[in-house]
Amino acid sequence: MSSITYFAEIITIGNEILSGRTVNTNASHIARRLVSLGFSVRRITTVMDELDEISSAFREAISRKPKLIISTGGLGPTYDDKTAEGLSIALNRRFVENEKALEMIVEKYKKINVELTPERRKMAMMPEGAIPVENNEGIAPGIYIVYEGIEILATPGVPREMENVLENFINKYLKTRPPVKYVERNLTVVGVMESAIAPYISNLVKKYDLYIKSHPKGYELTSPMLEIQIAGSSANPKELEERINNCKEELKEIVHKLNGRITNEI
Amino acid sequence: MSSITYFAEIITIGNEILSGRTVNTNASHIARRLVSLGFSVRRITTVMDELDEISSAFREAISRKPKLIISTGGLGPTYDDKTAEGLSIALNRRFVENEKALEMIVEKYKKINVELTPERRKMAMMPEGAIPVENNEGIAPGIYIVYEGIEILATPGVPREMENVLENFINKYLKTRPPVKYVERNLTVVGVMESAIAPYISNLVKKYDLYIKSHPKGYELTSPMLEIQIAGSSANPKELEERINNCKEELKEIVHKLNGRITNEI
Structure with a gap:
C-alpha cells in the first residue's frame, strides 16, 4: 500500500443480511462509488440490529483510523432501527433531537398530510453535533459527523435512499478527497x-x-x-x-x- | 438473545468484494446454510487479501467467542491467496505442509497428468494440526481446525468449491450442533x-x-x-x-x- 492510500470502511447493519435472506448489494454499491472517488475500501463489516453490535462496529472501525466510514441500514422509525443511537454510544456523544433533521421530517409529513408520531419523530434523533443529510427518496435523513478527523456518514438501508443520501453527501459535505x-x-x-x-x-x-x-x-x-x-x-x-x-x-x-x-x- | 443461541461468524477474504466488483453472494450462501442448522450469524467481515488483515479478522472473531467461524476466499495457488498463512498467524501455530492435504492435491494433478509446481504444492500448507476437508469441485482443500473450542473452517472463494467444502464439512466434521x-x-x-x-x-x-x-x-x-x-x-x-x-x-x-x-x- 502506498502512503497516499486513503482508506474507507463500510458498515452494514441488518439481521436480514446476516441470515442470508438479503444479499449485501448495498455494500457493493458504496464500495464501487468510493473506489470511483479514489478511496481504497479496507473492510466491510455487517452486524446485527443491536446497540452493542452497532456501537462496537463503529468503535472498531474508528480505531483503525480510516479517512471515511459509511454505514447503511438501521435508520428509520421502527424499534429495531438503532444505528443513530449506536453511533452516539460509539462516539460517546449525547443522543439528541436534531433541530434541522426534525424540520426536514416535519416538512415531508406535512406535504402528504400525515401526522408526526413519536416513531416518526425518532428519525430526528442523532449524536450531538451531527449534520442531517438530505434524503430525497425517503424520510430518514442521513447522519454526517466528523470525529477525530474521520468523516462518518450513516445512510438508510433502502437502496435508492442509501444511493441518494450518499450522492448528496459526496456533493455537499465530503471534505476528504483522495489525492488523485x-x-x-x-x-x-x-x-x-x-x-x-x-x-x-x-x-x-x-x-x-x-x-x-x-x-x-x-x-x-x-x-x-x-x-x-x-x-x-x-x-x-x-x-x-x-x-x-x-x-x-x-x-x-x-x-x-x-x-x-x-x-x-x- | 436466548442463552441457547449458538453464534457463528463469517469472514470473506478478497479485494474484489471490497472494490465492489463482486457482490458477496458467498456470505449469503454460508449464512443461509448456517441458519438452516440453527446457528445465529452474528457478524460478517470482509477483509483484503493481506496477511495482517486476514489474521486480524480471525483473531477478532475468535475473541468474540462464537461456536463456529467459516471463511471463504484466499485458498489457492497464487501469491495473493493468503488465508491459510493468515489463519496460522492468528492461531499462533506453525505454517506447515499438511501430509494429507498434499496427498489429496497430488492425486488430483496426477489424474489429469499435470505437474506439481511449488505454487500447486502451496495449497497443502496449513496451520499445524489442521484437517484438510475434501474439495470435490476443485483442488484446494478446505482447512478445518478447532481452536479454544471454536470450530474454524476455511473454504475457497469459488462458489461451487465453497459450497462443496462446506457440505463436506457439515457432513463429516462439524461437531457443534445447535440444540434445535x-x-x-x-x-x-x-x-x-x-x-x-x-x-x-x-x-x-x-x-x-x-x-x-x-x-x-x-x-x-x-x-x-x-x-x-x-x-x-x-x-x-x-x-x-x-x-x-x-x-x-x-x-x-x-x-x-x-x-x-x-x-x-x-
Whole structure:
C-alpha cells in the first residue's frame, strides 16, 4: 500500500443480511462509488440490529483510523432501527433531537398530510453535533459527523435512499478527497428504459473499470428519462480523461441504437 | 438473545468484494446454510487479501467467542491467496505442509497428468494440526481446525468449491450442533434443467423459510439431473417436519409440472 492510500470502511447493519435472506448489494454499491472517488475500501463489516453490535462496529472501525466510514441500514422509525443511537454510544456523544433533521421530517409529513408520531419523530434523533443529510427518496435523513478527523456518514438501508443520501453527501459535505484526479460526467437520456440499457451499462463498467450509474428521473414505461453518471479516478489524469471520454462516446452510440436521445451533457 | 443461541461468524477474504466488483453472494450462501442448522450469524467481515488483515479478522472473531467461524476466499495457488498463512498467524501455530492435504492435491494433478509446481504444492500448507476437508469441485482443500473450542473452517472463494467444502464439512466434521431439531431431505430429480426450476425454488425458500439448494449432477442441456436439498431447524420439531414435508410435496408437484421425474428421495 502506498502512503497516499486513503482508506474507507463500510458498515452494514441488518439481521436480514446476516441470515442470508438479503444479499449485501448495498455494500457493493458504496464500495464501487468510493473506489470511483479514489478511496481504497479496507473492510466491510455487517452486524446485527443491536446497540452493542452497532456501537462496537463503529468503535472498531474508528480505531483503525480510516479517512471515511459509511454505514447503511438501521435508520428509520421502527424499534429495531438503532444505528443513530449506536453511533452516539460509539462516539460517546449525547443522543439528541436534531433541530434541522426534525424540520426536514416535519416538512415531508406535512406535504402528504400525515401526522408526526413519536416513531416518526425518532428519525430526528442523532449524536450531538451531527449534520442531517438530505434524503430525497425517503424520510430518514442521513447522519454526517466528523470525529477525530474521520468523516462518518450513516445512510438508510433502502437502496435508492442509501444511493441518494450518499450522492448528496459526496456533493455537499465530503471534505476528504483522495489525492488523485477525479472526473465525473453526466448524460441526460430520454426515450430509453432503464431496464433496456442496464445490460449495456454492466458491460461498460467491466470494460472501462468506471463507476456508471443510471438514475431514473421519468416514468420507466411511458416516458423514460435517465441521468447517467460516469465517474472514476486515477493518478494519471490524461489516461482517465481518455477512458471516461471513450466510455461516454460508446454509451452515446448505445443510446442512439436504442432509439433514445441525449438532451443534456455535463 | 436466548442463552441457547449458538453464534457463528463469517469472514470473506478478497479485494474484489471490497472494490465492489463482486457482490458477496458467498456470505449469503454460508449464512443461509448456517441458519438452516440453527446457528445465529452474528457478524460478517470482509477483509483484503493481506496477511495482517486476514489474521486480524480471525483473531477478532475468535475473541468474540462464537461456536463456529467459516471463511471463504484466499485458498489457492497464487501469491495473493493468503488465508491459510493468515489463519496460522492468528492461531499462533506453525505454517506447515499438511501430509494429507498434499496427498489429496497430488492425486488430483496426477489424474489429469499435470505437474506439481511449488505454487500447486502451496495449497497443502496449513496451520499445524489442521484437517484438510475434501474439495470435490476443485483442488484446494478446505482447512478445518478447532481452536479454544471454536470450530474454524476455511473454504475457497469459488462458489461451487465453497459450497462443496462446506457440505463436506457439515457432513463429516462439524461437531457443534445447535440444540434445535434439524431436518434435511434430499430429492433426486431428472429431466428438469436447473435454470428452469430456479425461480420456483426461490419462491419456496421465501414461502417456507427453509434452505433449499439444487446441486446439478448431470448435464444441464442434454440430460439434466439435480439433487435438491431441503433443510431447516426449529425448536418445534413437529412444526418443522410439517413445514419441510409441505415444501417437499409442493416441490414434487413443480417437478411433475416441468415434466421431470423424482428418482430418489431420502
